Amino acid sequence: MEKQNENNKHFMFGGCNTVELAERYGTPLYVLSKEKIQERCKEIRETFLQKYENTKAAYASKAFLTMAMCRIIESEGLGLDVVSGGEIYTAVQAGFPMEKTMFHGNNKSFEELYLAVEHGVGRIIVDNLLELEMLQQIAKEQGKKVDVLFRVTPGVEGKTHAYIVTGQKDSKFGIPLQPEIIESAVKQTMESPYIKLKGFHFHIGSQLFENDSYTDATQVLVNLMKHLKDHLEFITEELNTGGGFGIKYVDEAPRPLGYFTDAIMETIKDACEKVGLEVPTIIIEPGRWIVGEAGITLYRIGTVKEIPDVRTYASVDGGLPDNPRPALYNAKYDAVVANKIDEEKDQIVTIAGKCCESGDILIWDLQAPQIQTGDLLAVLSTGAYNFSMASNYNRLPRPAVVLVDQGKAEIMVQRETYGDLLSREQMPNSLRR
Numbered sequence: 001m002e003k004q005n006e007n008n009k010h011f012m013f014g015g016c017n018t019v020e021l022a023e024r025y026g027t028p029l030y031v032l033s034k035e036k037i038q039e040r041c042k043e044i045r046e047t048f049l050q051k052y053e054n055t056k057a058a059y060a061s062k063a064f065l066t067m068a069m070c071r072i073i074e075s076e077g078l079g080l081d082v083v084s085g086g087e088i089y090t091a092v093q094a095g096f097p098m099e100k101t102m103f104h105g106n107n108k109s110f111e112e113l114y115l116a117v118e119h120g121v122g123r124i125i126v127d128n129l130l131e132l133e134m135l136q137q138i139a140k141e142q143g144k145k146v147d148v149l150f151r152v153t154p155g156v157e158g159k160t161h162a163y164i165v166t167g168q169k170d171s172k173f174g175i176p177l178q179p180e181i182i183e184s185a186v187k188q189t190m191e192s193p194y195i196k197l198k199g200f201h202f203h204i205g206s207q208l209f210e211n212d213s214y215t216d217a218t219q220v221l222v223n224l225m226k227h228l229k230d231h232l233e234f235i236t237e238e239l240n241t242g243g244g245f246g247i248k249y250v251d252e253a254p255r256p257l258g259y260f261t262d263a264i265m266e267t268i269k270d271a272c273e274k275v276g277l278e279v280p281t282i283i284i285e286p287g288r289w290i291v292g293e294a295g296i297t298l299y300r301i302g303t304v305k306e307i308p309d310v311r312t313y314a315s316v317d318g319g320l321p322d323n324p325r326p327a328l329y330n331a332k333y334d335a336v337v338a339n340k341i342d343e344e345k346d347q348i349v350t351i352a353g354k355c356c357e358s359g360d361i362l363i364w365d366l367q368a369p370q371i372q373t374g375d376l377l378a379v380l381s382t383g384a385y386n387f388s389m390a391s392n393y394n395r396l397p398r399p400a401v402v403l404v405d406q407g408k409a410e411i412m413v414q415r416e417t418y419g420d421l422l423s424r425e426q427m428p429n430s431l432r433r
């Protein structure tokens with residue numbers, strides 16, 4: 001834990017006193033530590049990019065994206081993985097070097113693909129044949145040749161929540177690895193003046209702690225590369241092995257990045273050598289691993305309801321709309337009472353959100369000091385898939401996002417207002433008074 005403030009009562013994050021942050025910016029409040037993001041990017045550079053030749057890394061921006069985040073990622077030298085027109089637009093507006101972006105998604109629209117080609121997105125990760133068709137038309141129209149990878153489903157199951165596995169055969173993502181399907185798709189690109197197929201992509205799933213699914217999938221891909229070389233003389237130049245590296249939410253023991261990347265690199269080198277293939281450029285694209293532990297959410301405690309012999313509920317001023325993960329994946333979180341970090345944790349309390357949903361419980365049975373109305377709760381590891389998955393359910397305005405760095409705090413995203421909630425509404429003429 002970070003060095004605490006002088007009276008040791010308040011939780012410090014990014015060198016800032018969280019009690020002061022809550023007073024200054026209000027609650028709920030997302031707080032993001034620049035330093036923690038930078039530490040992860042440094043680890044990627046040192047244990048992967050600099051250790052191995054012909055490697056690249058991109059940040060999976062679906063985990064958390066704002067224009068400021070694009071700037072941080074750009075200055076750390078990483079690329080950006082985007083999955084929608086909205087994410088492309090954000091990167092363009094932030095002035096992100098678009099040749100370092102890669103565009104994913106299982107159902108990209110014509111408009112989104114058009115936007116991607118227009119702005120020179122570096123790689124389009126083609127997920128299906130309809131997309132390939134649209135892309136040929138768009139590239140022809142814009143007079144460009146587009147670099148693509150094919151996303152394939154290697155038939156490997158990641159050990160994680162069923163809603164966040166993606167690499168298995170029965171998946172909505174990717175081109176199935178049946179020889180006739182994949183061969184015909186590769187042939188189409190080899191004959192096309194508008195498409196350059198650089199290689200392949202797979203993504204097994206998210207919040208993974210074992211490297212065997214990565215190495216199994218890598219081996220499957222080398223078999224594919226060999227097959228395509230033998231049958232079509234197609235040379236694979238790039239292989240993107242996705243993201244998914246697990247982080248600590250409560251008591252998980254996360255692996256260092258090298259545990260995954262060393263295994264991937266060893267497997268690819270050995271497997272390629274065995275069948276006489278050149279090792280392709282290897283790309284990784286973690287999201288959660290870069291930003292998850294770099295974020296916290298501050299909430300003010302409201303009602304404390306004690307049900308004798310049952311449990312105590314402490315309700316916060318946010319919940320499911322700013323963090324849908326507990327309701328969606330049964331995700332577990334840890335938290336500290338930010339204004340009482342010196343106090344003994346002698347109470348078990350359940351942290352409830354304020355939505356009209358019994359399932360809106362952020363944390364069951366948190367070990368905490370005696371909690372009272374007005375206390376400040378800091379929920380940890382909320383940097384990934386909280387802000388980016390937030391909603392306005394129950395018409396709660398989305399919280400502000402503050403970037404903290406060595407004791408300084410700056411607003412990254414303003415808190416929504418009630419006015420914002422109505423800003424796109426229009427009264428139909430038939431209902432006007």
Ligand SMILES: Cc1ncc(COP(=O)(O)O)c(C=O)c1O
Nearest residue numbers: 060203206207243244286287288
């Ligand atoms: C294609 C792709 N790449 C990267 C990621 C990032 O995953 P994570 O945030 O678990 O690293 C995802 C999400 O699971 C994904 O679908």
Ligand SMILES: N[C@@H](CCCC[NH3+])C(=O)O
Nearest residue numbers: 062164206325329384385
């Ligand atoms: N949104 C999910 C993970 C999906 C990752 C994107 N494919 C989560 O919060 O865990």
